[in-house]
Amino acid sequence: MHKKKRKMKIKQKQKRKSKDVSFQKLSVGEAKAVAEQESRAKLFRTRLEWFGAIGRNIAAIQHCIHGIKFKPIIKELRERFPGTTLEVLDEGAGRSSLKNSLLWRFKDLNVTTTDICEGKLWPMPKKPDKIANVLDLVKSFGKNKFHLVISTGGGAWRSPVPEKAFFQIVSVLQPKGTGIIATAIPKERLYQLAKRFNVTIQRIRTLESRQGDVVNSVIFTKNSGRKKK
Ligand SMILES: C[S@@+](CC[C@H](N)C(=O)[O-])C[C@H]1O[C@@H](n2cnc3c(N)ncnc32)[C@H](O)[C@@H]1O
Structure with missing residues (x-):
C-alpha cells in the first residue's frame, strides 16, 4: 500500500515537472514568433533614434x-x-529612468536593467545593463536571483509568449520576492498560472490603453513553501 502511494506521488511529481517544462520550451511556431518580435523590436528602436520624450520620469x-x-x-x-542588499531587476527597461530614481530614493539597492535591444536615442543613449529577451532571464541570471522584478510595458507585455515570459520572471525571483508585471494575460488565467507557478497575487489593476488594449498590472509574491494543490 505504502509502495503504491509512493509510486503515485512520484508519478504526480514527474507530471507536475513535465508541465513546467512546457513553460520553458518554445514550440517551432512560438520560436518563429519570438525571433520575428526580436527583429521587429530592434528595427523599431533604431527608427526611434530621433524621437522625443527624453528625461520623462518613468x-x-x-x-x-x-x-x-x-x-x-x-x-x-x-x-x-x-541585512541583505536588495537585488532589483527592471526588465524591458527601455529609456526608463526608473533605475536612477530607485537608486536616488532608496540608495542601498542593486538595480539591473535589461532590454531586448540597445537604446540608440539622442541625446542620451540608454544602454541596458544586459541585453536579454525576457525569455532568456534564467539563462542570463540563473534562478532565484532577484528580490524585486519590475516589468512594466517590457517583455512581459510585448513578448508573443506572455505566459512563458511570466514563468521566466517568477523563476528569477527569490522565494518571498515581489514581482510587478504589466501583461495582456487575462485575469482568470493569471489566477490559474499563479497556482501553477506558486505565487500569490496581491493585486491586479486592469488598465485600458488608448488603442483599446487591455493590460493587467499585477503585483505578486513568490511563495517560499511547496505548491498548494
Ligand atoms: C514601452 S518600453 C517600456 C519601458 C519601461 N519599462 C516603462 O515602464 O516605461 C518597452 C520596452 O520593452 C522592450 N521589449 C520588447 N519586447 C521585449 C522582450 N521580449 N524582452 C525584453 N524586452 C522587450 C523594448 O525594447 C522596449 O524598450
Missing part, C-alpha cells in the same frame, strides 16, 4: 499608471530580507 509614471508604491514595497522587502 518612476512617477509607473507610480501613477500602475499604482505602484515603491516605498512600502521596498520597506516590506527589507523586512523580509534583513
Whole structure:
C-alpha cells in the first residue's frame, strides 16, 4: 500500500515537472514568433533614434499608471530580507529612468536593467545593463536571483509568449520576492498560472490603453513553501 502511494506521488511529481517544462520550451511556431518580435523590436528602436520624450520620469509614471508604491514595497522587502542588499531587476527597461530614481530614493539597492535591444536615442543613449529577451532571464541570471522584478510595458507585455515570459520572471525571483508585471494575460488565467507557478497575487489593476488594449498590472509574491494543490 505504502509502495503504491509512493509510486503515485512520484508519478504526480514527474507530471507536475513535465508541465513546467512546457513553460520553458518554445514550440517551432512560438520560436518563429519570438525571433520575428526580436527583429521587429530592434528595427523599431533604431527608427526611434530621433524621437522625443527624453528625461520623462518613468518612476512617477509607473507610480501613477500602475499604482505602484515603491516605498512600502521596498520597506516590506527589507523586512523580509534583513541585512541583505536588495537585488532589483527592471526588465524591458527601455529609456526608463526608473533605475536612477530607485537608486536616488532608496540608495542601498542593486538595480539591473535589461532590454531586448540597445537604446540608440539622442541625446542620451540608454544602454541596458544586459541585453536579454525576457525569455532568456534564467539563462542570463540563473534562478532565484532577484528580490524585486519590475516589468512594466517590457517583455512581459510585448513578448508573443506572455505566459512563458511570466514563468521566466517568477523563476528569477527569490522565494518571498515581489514581482510587478504589466501583461495582456487575462485575469482568470493569471489566477490559474499563479497556482501553477506558486505565487500569490496581491493585486491586479486592469488598465485600458488608448488603442483599446487591455493590460493587467499585477503585483505578486513568490511563495517560499511547496505548491498548494
Ligand atoms: C514601452 S518600453 C517600456 C519601458 C519601461 N519599462 C516603462 O515602464 O516605461 C518597452 C520596452 O520593452 C522592450 N521589449 C520588447 N519586447 C521585449 C522582450 N521580449 N524582452 C525584453 N524586452 C522587450 C523594448 O525594447 C522596449 O524598450
